[in-house]
Amino acid sequence: MSGPFLTEVISAWDYRQSDLSAFCAPFEVDREQLAESLLFLRKKYACRTGVDTVESGDIVTIRCRSEKTKFNKDSITINVGKNLYSRELETQLIGLSVGGERDLIADDATVSVQVLKAERTALPELTDGFVEKTFRDLHTYADLESWYINDQLENHIKQQAALAANELQHQALEKSKILVDEGERARARASGEKIVREHWAFNGFPLEQMTDGQAQEILGYSSAQAYIDWFADLSEEDVSYAALGYELLLAEGRAPTEESYRDAIRKMVEEEGVTEEQLKDYTFTAYASQVCSEHYYSVLETYAYQIIKEKLS
Amino acid sequence: MIEYANYENYNQLLSEGFVIVDFFSETCGPCKVLAKYLEEITYELPFVNIVKVNTTTHPKLGADNEIEAVPTVFFVKDGEILERVVGLLDREEITEKISEYYYG
Numbered sequence: 001m002s003g004p005f006l007t008e009v010i011s012a013w014d015y016r017q018s019d020l021s022a023f024c025a026p027f028e029v030d031r032e033q034l035a036e037s038l039l040f041l042r043k044k045y046a047c048r049t050g051v052d053t054v055e056s057g058d059i060v061t062i063r064c065r066s067e068k069t070k071f072n073k074d075s076i077t078i079n080v081g082k083n084l085y086s087r088e089l090e091t092q093l094i095g096l097s098v099g100g101e102r103d104l105i106a107d108d109a110t111v112s113v114q115v116l117k118a119e120r121t122a123l124p125e126l127t128d129g130f131v132e133k134t135f136r137d138l139h140t141y142a143d144l145e146s147w148y149i150n151d152q153l154e155n156h157i158k159q160q161a162a163l164a165a166n167e168l169q170h171q172a173l174e175k176s177k178i179l180v181d182e183g184e185r186a187r188a189r190a191s192g193e194k195i196v197r198e199h200w201a202f203n204g205f206p207l208e209q210m211t212d213g214q215a216q217e218i219l220g221y222s223s224a225q226a227y228i229d230w231f232a233d234l235s236e237e238d239v240s241y242a243a244l245g246y247e248l249l250l251a252e253g254r255a256p257t258e259e260s261y262r263d264a265i266r267k268m269v270e271e272e273g274v275t276e277e278q279l280k281d282y283t284f285t286a287y288a289s290q291v292c293s294e295h296y297y298s299v300l301e302t303y304a305y306q307i308i309k310e311k312l313s
Numbered sequence: 314m315i316e317y318a319n320y321e322n323y324n325q326l327l328s329e330g331f332v333i334v335d336f337f338s339e340t341c342g343p344c345k346v347l348a349k350y351l352e353e354i355t356y357e358l359p360f361v362n363i364v365k366v367n368t369t370t371h372p373k374l375g376a377d378n379e380i381e382a383v384p385t386v387f388f389v390k391d392g393e394i395l396e397r398v399v400g401l402l403d404r405e406e407i408t409e410k411i412s413e414y415y416y417g
Binding site (some may be wrong): 040273274 | 360372382408412415416
């Protein structure tokens with residue numbers, strides 16, 4: 001028996017014996033993503049300067065008067081040409097001067113418009129000077145580009161580590177010797193089903209009412225039941241991961257206890273606003289199971305991350 | 314403009330004008346996609362106020378507003394929630410809501 005669980009670990013597979021070379025393929029810079037990131041940065045630091053005459057794309061504040069409520073505003077701001085306010089009105093704003101007043105026809109109404117303010121957006125050039133002025137630790141454009149490439153590499157390593165951790169979990173199930181308690185297995189399965197049904201009901205897609213076509217489109221599964229079964233299978237596997245995680249936490253002297261359970265409950269109620277009604281099924285075993293299975297995944301992911309980073313850096 | 318809400322400023326940030334409120338968590342994939350859309354909107358429509366609420370660091374704001382899934386987006390005018398949407402909105406859907414609520 002592993003601590004709070006009836007499931008017992010007879011022998012745990014040593015994940016450090018695994019071969020992670022499949023997750024260490026050479027990293028290649030995604031030039032398209034890099035260009036997108038740099039453009040995004042320029043947009044973030046865009047400057048707006050006042051102009052006298054309105055052009056398409058300007059940010060313009062107008063006052064308008066009309067019998068139509070929509071066009072009777074003391075002050076309304078528009079990105080001219082986005083046509084979120086009125087295509088007809090925005091088209092006629094082009095060429096108007098700041099301060100000028102004019103009667104326009106838009107959406108079958110006469111609108112008296114005065115341009116209060118007009119600003120034009122300019123994107124900064126990513127020069128060495130811009131980088132030096134904007135970032136504390138970067139000095140040149142080359143530094144900036146390297147920073148983004150390192151960021152891509154870091155994300156790539158994290159993604160590979162997550163994939164590797166999933167693979168290691170499956171290997172651990174196959175190669176460890178675990179006596180799974182049927183009661184715990186059934187509890188985990190039922191709990192997983194309940195969670196997934198409630199989640200989708202809240203999101204406005206009750207799984208009970210989902211057609212096979214919708215399940216394919218929204219969930220990527222042939223039917224809602226196939227998706228529920230997949231989730232329940234994962235929850236069932238969590239019983240074994242929890243038992244394995246418990247062994248690791250116990251060795252570190254950090255195994256979940258009744259005291260840490262009470263602390264977690266107190267925190268959820270006082271700091272997170274969770275109600276006692278919502279916690280009625282959250283028993284000590286459910287809490288310990290969550291903590292231990294998350295710890296097991298985290299250990300595997302950290303291990304994989306270190307190995308992959310060492311290989312790819 | 315994007316501002317981050319906390320327990321002290323939340324009500325004040327929503328009290329005046331048109332505001333889009335984005336309840337998110339850092340570990341949620343669709344939240345990251347929505348965050349990018351909202352940042353693009355601040356470039357194109359800098360006069361639209363966006364308030365972001367991190368439900369991991371400010372769980373009580375999530376609980377008080379009955380947020381049970383992220384992302385959840387509120388469209389608010391002068392403190393009144395006009396619409397709440399659970400799940401990812403695409404760029405066009407967000408601009409349609411702006412057209413309806415900000416200019417309507």
